[in-house]
Every structure is written in C-alpha cells, then in structure tokens.
Amino acid sequence: MQETVIEAGRSEKYYWQDLWKFKELLFILALRDITVKYKQTFVGVAWAIFRPVLTVSVFVFAFDKVAKIENKSDIPLQIIIFTGVIFWNFFAMSFQQVSNSITGNANLVSKVYFPRLLMPISSVAVPLLDFLVGFAVMIPFLIYKGYPPTVHILFVPFFLLLSFFASFSLGVIFASLNVQYRDFQQIVPLIVQYGFFVCPIAYPIATIQELSWYPIYQWINPLAGIIEGFRWCLIPNYHYFQWDTIIPSVVFVTTTTILSVVFFRKKENSFVDYI
Amino acid sequence: MEWNTLLLKMTVIEAENISKRYIIDHIKGNAKGNTLREIVTDNVKNLFTKKNREEVSHEDFWALKDVSFKIEQGDRVGIIGSNGAGKSTLLKVLSRITEPTHGKINIKGRVASLLEVGTGFHPELSGRENIFLNGAILGMKRQDIKNQFDAIVDFAGVEQFLDTPVKRYSSGMYVRLGFAISAHLEPEILIVDEVLAVGDADFQRKCLGKMKDASTSGRTILFVSHNLTAVQGLCNKGMFMKKGQLIEMGETNQVLATYLSHVQKTALESWWLTPEDAPGNDKVRLKSIKLVPKFLDGQKHIDVRTKFKIQIEFWNMMEGANLNLSLHLNSLTGECIFNIGTASKSFEKGIITAECEIPDNYLNDGSYSISFMVVKDTSSAVFNFEEALIFEIEDYREGTSWYGKWPGYVRPKIDFPITQLELESVS
Numbered sequence: 001m002q003e004t005v006i007e008a009g010r011s012e013k014y015y016w017q018d019l020w021k022f023k024e025l026l027f028i029l030a031l032r033d034i035t036v037k038y039k040q041t042f043v044g045v046a047w048a049i050f051r052p053v054l055t056v057s058v059f060v061f062a063f064d065k066v067a068k069i070e071n072k073s074d075i076p077l078q079i080i081i082f083t084g085v086i087f088w089n090f091f092a093m094s095f096q097q098v099s100n101s102i103t104g105n106a107n108l109v110s111k112v113y114f115p116r117l118l119m120p121i122s123s124v125a126v127p128l129l130d131f132l133v134g135f136a137v138m139i140p141f142l143i144y145k146g147y148p149p150t151v152h153i154l155f156v157p158f159f160l161l162l163s164f165f166a167s168f169s170l171g172v173i174f175a176s177l178n179v180q181y182r183d184f185q186q187i188v189p190l191i192v193q194y195g196f197f198v199c200p201i202a203y204p205i206a207t208i209q210e211l212s213w214y215p216i217y218q219w220i221n222p223l224a225g226i227i228e229g230f231r232w233c234l235i236p237n238y239h240y241f242q243w244d245t246i247i248p249s250v251v252f253v254t255t256t257t258i259l260s261v262v263f264f265r266k267k268e269n270s271f272v273d274y275i
Numbered sequence: 276m277e278w279n280t281l282l283l284k285m286t287v288i289e290a291e292n293i294s295k296r297y298i299i300d301h302i303k304g305n306a307k308g309n310t311l312r313e314i315v316t317d318n319v320k321n322l323f324t325k326k327n328r329e330e331v332s333h334e335d336f337w338a339l340k341d342v343s344f345k346i347e348q349g350d351r352v353g354i355i356g357s358n359g360a361g362k363s364t365l366l367k368v369l370s371r372i373t374e375p376t377h378g379k380i381n382i383k384g385r386v387a388s389l390l391e392v393g394t395g396f397h398p399e400l401s402g403r404e405n406i407f408l409n410g411a412i413l414g415m416k417r418q419d420i421k422n423q424f425d426a427i428v429d430f431a432g433v434e435q436f437l438d439t440p441v442k443r444y445s446s447g448m449y450v451r452l453g454f455a456i457s458a459h460l461e462p463e464i465l466i467v468d469e470v471l472a473v474g475d476a477d478f479q480r481k482c483l484g485k486m487k488d489a490s491t492s493g494r495t496i497l498f499v500s501h502n503l504t505a506v507q508g509l510c511n512k513g514m515f516m517k518k519g520q521l522i523e524m525g526e527t528n529q530v531l532a533t534y535l536s537h538v539q540k541t542a543l544e545s546w547w548l549t550p551e552d553a554p555g556n557d558k559v560r561l562k563s564i565k566l567v568p569k570f571l572d573g574q575k576h577i578d579v580r581t582k583f584k585i586q587i588e589f590w591n592m593m594e595g596a597n598l599n600l601s602l603h604l605n606s607l608t609g610e611c612i613f614n615i616g617t618a619s620k621s622f623e624k625g626i627i628t629a630e631c632e633i634p635d636n637y638l639n640d641g642s643y644s645i646s647f648m649v650v651k652d653t654s655s656a657v658f659n660f661e662e663a664l665i666f667e668i669e670d671y672r673e674g675t676s677w678y679g680k681w682p683g684y685v686r687p688k689i690d691f692p693i694t695q696l697e698l699e700s701v702s
Contacts, residue, residue: 006371006380028411032397032404039399039440111394112412113371269374272367273297 015265019115026118030125033097037126048133052089056082063202073206075235079145084201086134087230090160091167091223092192093127098171099188103178106275116268117261120172124164131160142234152233159230162246162253166223169256176267180274199223205240218245222252285383287464287495288346288369293378295339295364295519300332338364339375340519346512348384348463351486351496353510353527355503355534361519362499366390366468369497384463384495387413391468393453398442402433402452405441409456423459431455458485464495483509503531503608535607535642543568543577545664550590558657559649562588562626564664578669579686582635585645587663588628597621598657600629602647607665612643612684619653639686640670 038044056078063069064077071077101123102109102116109116135156142149178184199221200208205228208214218224225245232241339361346352354362367373369380370388395412396405406427410420420427428434431452433444441449467486486509490496500506506513506527513530515522515537523533546563547553553560568574568583577583591598599619604612617629644665649657670681 002383002385004371004380004382004386006368006375006382008375008377024417025411028408032400032408035404036397036399105395108395108412110372111390112388114412114414272373 015115019117022114022118025114026122029118029122033123033126034129045129045133048130049137051130052086052134053137055089056085059085059202069203070207071204072210073204073240075147075204075238076145077204079142079147079235080204080231081202082138082141083231083234084199084227086131086138087163087227088196088199088201089134090127090131091163092195093130094124094164094167095171095174096188096192097123097127098168099174099178099184101171102175102271103182103185103275109275110272116271117264120168120175120264124168128164138234147235149234150236152236155233156230159226159233162226162249163223163230165253165257166226166249169253169260172260172264173256176264176271179267179271195223200227209240219248222249225249285348286345287348287383288344288497289381290345290369291343291379292341293339293343293365293368293375293380294337294341295361295368295373296376297336297338299334299336337519339368342378342516342519342521344514344521344524346495346497348495349490349493350512351490351498351510352512352514353506353530354497354499354514354516355501355506355530356516359518360516362516363390363468364519365516366466366497366499370466382464385414386464386466387457387460387462388466389413389457389468390466391453392450392457396441396449396453399440401438401440402428402444403437405452406456409453410460413457413460414462415460419461427452427455427459430458454482454485458482458489462494464497465489466497468499469501501609503534507531507608543666550592553590554660554663555589556658558591558593560590560592561660561663562590564588564645564660566664566666576669577666578671579638579640580635580671581668582632584630584632585664586628586630587647588626589649591622591624591627593622593651593657594624595621597652598627599650599653600647601650602631602645605644605646605662606684607642607644610684612638616650619650636688637685638668639681639683640668641684642667 038047041047043050059081060078063081069077071080073080098120101119104123105119108114108119139149174184174188196202205224208217211217225247226249228241229246229249232238342361342365354365356362364373366388367390368375369382370386370390372388372390393405393409395409397408400408406424407417407420411417415423428437431448431454433448433452436444436448441452444452465486483505486496486498490509496509498506498510510527512524513527513534514524515530515534517537522537523530544563544565545561546565547561550560550562553562555561564585564587566577566583567586568577568581570581574581585602587600587602597619598621599617601614601616603614606612615631642665644662646659646661646663648659651657672681
C-alpha cells in the first residue's frame with residue numbers, strides 16, 4: 001500500500017517518481033491544450049500552417065522588399081527569415097505558454113495535488129505541434145528554392161532540445177514569480193517583442209559578424225548561437241556557424257535549467273497561498 | 276471476516292501536531308502592500324528616507340494549531356466547526372495542496388480529494404473529453420476511466436450530450452457529470468468538502484448514498500459539512516474544530532453535542548458601532564440584530580412560552596432602492612423552519628429597521644439561527660447575512676411527568692380536547 005508522509009519543507013524523495021506516475025496526466029493536459037486551441041475553428045489545425053506562412057510573407061515583404069536590409073550573406077533573405085521565424089515562433093510561444101502555465105491553471109493548483117512541474121512541461125505541447133507543422137511546410141519550400149537539406153538535418157533535435165530548455169527554464173522562473181507578482185505577465189510579451197529584433201531572426205548573422213562588438217554579442221545572446229546552429233542544420237553549406245559559438249548557449253541553458261527547477265521546487269508548495 | 280476486523284484496526288491517517296500559519300501583512304503609513312511595485316518603490320523610498328521596515332507589521336494567523344489525530348481504516352469522519360475553524364485548511368493539508376508549517380502526517384493508501392465538483396473541467400471540451408481530463412486530474416488511470424466510462428455516463432445521465440462541449444450543459448448536468456466521475460474513483464481514502472452544498476435535494480441524497488456505499492467497502496472518508504444532519508447520517512466519527520484547534524474527536528453524537536453546546540453561548544443582541552466594522556458589503560451593512568422578549572414574571576431566559584420580537588437595523592448605502600427583507604429561521608442543523616418576507620418599499624440612504632414578532636407557544640425548545648437577506652427589486656439579493664444571530668429557547672412544561680426531548684421544531688398550543696363519549700358498564 002502506498003505511503004505518504006506530509007511534512008513541512010520536506011523535499012519529497014518521491015518527487016521525480018511522482019512526476020513519472022502522473023505521466024498520463026501530462027499527456028491529457030497536453031492533449032487538452034491542443035484540442036482547446038483548435039476547437040470551434042473551421043480549418044482547425046491548418047491554422048498551424050497558415051500562421052507561419054503568413055508571418056514569413058509579411059516579414060519578407062517588410063524586411064526584404066520595403067526596408068531592403070543589407071544581406072551580407074550568400075543566402076536569400078527569404079530563407080534566412082523562414083528558418084529564423086520557425087525557430088523564433090517555437091521559442092517565443094513556449095516561453096509565453098510556460099510563463100502562464102501556473103496562473104492559467106489556477107483552478108487546478110488550488111483544488112488538487114500533483115507535481116506542479118507538470119503544468120509548465122505540458123504547456124509546451126502546443127508550440128511543439130506548431131513547430132512540427134511549420135517545419136513540415138518549410139522543407140518543401142527549401143527544396144523548391146534549391147536548398148535541399150543535407151545530413152545536417154539530423155542535428156535538428158539537438159538544437160530543438162536546446163531551445164526547448166532555453167524557453168522552458170526562462171518560462172519556469174517567470175511562471176513561479178508570476179504567481180505572486182503578476183507584473184511578470186506584463187514583461188513576457190515585451191521580452192518576446194524585443195527579442196525578435198535583438199536576435200538574428202529577420203536578418204542574417206553575417207551582417208553583424210563584421211561589427212566590432214560581435215564577440216561580446218555572441219556571449220551575451222545565447223539564443224543567437226542556437227538560431228545559427230538551427231540554420232546550419234537546414235541550409236546546405238551554411239558557413240556562418242561555428243561550433244564554438246554554441247558553448248555560451250549550452251552553458252546558459254544548463255545553468256538556467258538547473259536554477260529554474262530548483263527555484264520552482266522551492267516555490268511550488270506556496271503557490272496555492274498566493275495564486 | 277477476520278480479515279475485515281484486522282483491516283478495521285489499521286490506522287490510515289496519523290497526524291502529529293500539524294500547524295499551518297499564514298502571515299498577514301499590516302502596513303502602516305505610506306507603504307501599501309506587497310505587489311512588486313510596492314516592494315520596489317517602498318525599498319527605494321526607504322533608501323532615501325531611512326524609514327525602516329518596522330512600519331510593516333506581520334501578524335501570524337494560525338489556520339491550524341497543533342492538530343493531532345488518528346483515523347482508522349473504514350472510518351467515516353465528519354469534520355464540523357463554524358466558518359474559519361480551519362476545516363478546509365485541514366483538508367487542503369491532507370490532500371497535499373498546501374504544506375503544513377509544522378508537524379507531520381502519515382497517510383497509508385491512495386488519497387482522492389474532492390474539494391469541488393468537476394475540478395479542471397474545460398468548458399470548450401466535450402463531456403467525453405472532460406471525463407478523461409477530470410479522471411486523470413483526480414488520479415485515475417486511463418484504463419480505469421475506460422472501464423468505468425459507461426457507469427459514469429449512466430450515473431450522470433448525459434448519454435445524449437457526450438459530444439457537446441460542457442459550456443452548453445445546464446448547471447445540473449455539469450454538477451452531475453462532475454460528481455459521477457468522482458463517485459467512480461476508487462481511492463482508499465476519500466476527502467470530501469461541502470460538495471453536497473450544490474445540487475437539488477434528490478441529487479444530494481444520491482451523493483450521500485454513494486458515499487455510504489463507498490464506506491461499506493472499507494474505504495475511509497473525511498467529510499466536511501455544515502449540514503449536521505448529513506454528518507449525523509453518514510459519519511461514525513466526528514471532529515469538532517474551533518479556531519484552528521481540534522476540540523474533540525469521537526463518536527458523532529457526542530461531538531455534535533459538544534459542538535452545539537459551544538455555539539449556543541449566544542447573546543440576545545449583536546450590534547456594530549460603525550459601518551466599517553459591520554458585516555455586509557458596500558451597499559448594505561448590518562447595524563444591529565436583537566431579540567426583545569416579553570418576559571413573564573420572574574423569567575430570565577426565553578423559553579417556549581415567551582413571546583419575542585426580532586428587530587433588525589441596517590445601514591443602506593444605496594439611493595432610492597426598492598428593498599425588502601427575507602428572513603430565514605433555521606434550526607442549528609441547517610433546516611429552514613420558516614421564511615418570511617417584508618413588503619418591498621423604496622428607501623433612501625440611511626438606517627432601515629424591520630421588526631417581526633414570534634408568538635408565544637410557537638417554537639419548540641432548542642437552538643435556532645436567524646439569517647436574512649436584503650433583496651432589491653424583489654429579485655436580486657444585495658447581501659445575505661448568514662447566521663446573523665444564534666439563540667436558544669429553553670424548555671418549559673407543566674402537567675406532565677415526562678422529561679424526554681420534546682420532538683419537533685414547533686410546539687404550538689393547539690386545542691386538542693379529549694372527552695369520554697359513552698359510559699359503558701364494565702362488568
């Protein structure tokens with residue numbers, strides 16, 4: 001028979017086992033998010049195709065045709081933007097969903113027990129599905145433009161995992177803080193908005209690689225390395241990516257992930273008192 | 276059989292000195308609260324003005340204080356106590372929703388807590404999808420839900436609407452579906468909080484029946500309710516809590532008696548000097564409620580012979596509102612004995628008073644509570660003053676040598692002549 005001990009400040013020995021035991025709930029919560037997102041829509045999941053295609057079209061129109069930004073790389077700007085946007089959508093949406101995952105499930109937090117970490121984890125399901133659909137649309141586009149993917153494409157999961165942990169760890173910290181201070185809810189959209197311009201999404205990294213402050217930039221913007229790595233996986237002969245630029249990203253992601261989970265575990269028992 | 280008695284002896288929940296503290300901030304002077312902005316601005320201000328943190332006083336509020344108890348397998352424990360006694364906090368601690376500040380609890384067995392009906396229902400999802408969602412949230416395995424699916428649908432009576440989003444359900448259907456799922460949980464320990472407060476009488480009876488069934492199959496039930504009749508009917512053990520402390524635990528009837536004797540220490544009058552302290556909301560606040568008895572010679576307490584008036588005064592903060600009062604006289608077990616209403620009239624801001632007279636030889640001895648509602652335009656409740664006054668009527672009888680409890684809520688003096696019709700010679 002199952003035995004439970006409840007005690008103040010007890011770091012439960014069985015937390016991770018519990019998390020595993022509740023894997024069905026994880027699956028159901030993820031399914032709920034996906035189902036709810038496309039309920040009462042006419043075209044349903046097809047929105048996952050329309051959205052990135054429309055976004056990319058608008059950005060290509062704005063940056064390539066109107067602003068005519070200088071493209072110092074030998075790759076068409078459309079391809080730079082498409083790969084960048086698919087990545088960014090995943091990162092930004094995961095970050096937003098994870099940040100809101102606790103307050104958005106307030107009714108569950110105050111009425112039933114389960115390892116709270118399930119909520120941020122399950123909330124990545126929708127962005128992940130959207131990413132996969134967008135990815136599936138992008139590949140034919142790359143082939144059509146004369147850039148068929150090489151074996152580098154096998155590295156996509158690695159960079160996807162990096163960006164998952166990057167958005168997850170940041171999101172988890174925001175989610176924990178959001179419970180007590182809803183101010184963080186206001187900050188999240190700003191980060192997403194500014195991040196889009198600070199990261200090489202709609203412009204090639206080649207444009208800034210020549211600048212004097214680039215070495216500093218690559219250290220303080222851990223996302224840049226992941227984005228470039230992502231492009232390296234998809235675009236043949238993409239010589240702007242060096243593996244050493246991924247080091248800051250890996251260091252950053254590992255540290256924040258550990259810190260965020262520790263922080264979350266410390267806070268999660270008091271969520272119900274503040275939510 | 277032996278197996279059963281063996282099981283009954285087993286302690287399934289053992290709580291040692293559990294306490295739960297909440298910290299309430301009282302902030303004097305300029306400081307206002309603890310949102311991020313306030314914390315940041317206050318600290319910045321303090322940098323320059325050298326005001327220190329003494330202005331913020333923290334008050335400890337102990338929602339639970341040193342509560343210890345043991346519950347054995349198969350026990351059906353009713354937890355009673357007035358509002359704010361810590362009952363719900365105790366359930367939350369037991370179901371691991373919030374952790375205790377001190378103390379330790381050992382629980383043997385799978386716990387399912389039912390703090391509301393239909394936890395986590397998503398309005399956009401269909402009944403079918405919500406059964407799986409809610410089941411998983413309450414800790415059921417997917418396979419268990421599949422096995423129980425037909426029984427759940429049957430119990431709730433929603434076959435036709437399985438694929439309709441629950442946002443289109445009537446509130447009755449919603450509650451029935453929610454309860455049906457929880458009723459088919461098969462945990463070893465079931466924690467239930469006031470779910471019976473919703474739904475009609477018929478549904479409540481169904482819920483109680485289902486809970487009784489569960490307990491006969493060896494499950495342990497913890498049940499919080501204000502409905503003392505339900506506690507009496509369902510539970511074999513009672514826990515009486517007051518101000519975060521466990522006052523008594525034992526046989527239900529014994530505990531209920533203690534509880535009633537505690538709440539009966541009441542005054543004939545409650546009043547508030549300023550609207551700020553008084554119960555109510557920004558529209559109406561209670562000024563006073565009192566009983567004015569018309570004592571017979573030498574009487575000190577209201578007994579069954581005493582005629583008395585109920586006088587209510589309240590502050591009305593609304594301009595030109597059509598108001599009336601609806602008064603409920605309830606027994607302490609929560610049943611309504613009668614409900615009377617005043618006429619609806621237009622009132623301006625100020626103090627409004629209402630009065631009614633309870634005739635002599637009307638109510639039986641016992642404890643009663645008065646709740647009343649201020650109603651606007653004869654349709655919407657402005658505020659419901661629950662248990663505004665609790666009072667006791669003492670027994671008085673003459674011409675009888677029987678002193679058992681007089682049954683019933685009313686004890687009218689109805690003419691009941693008895694005469695001999697015919698004389699028959701008995702040889």
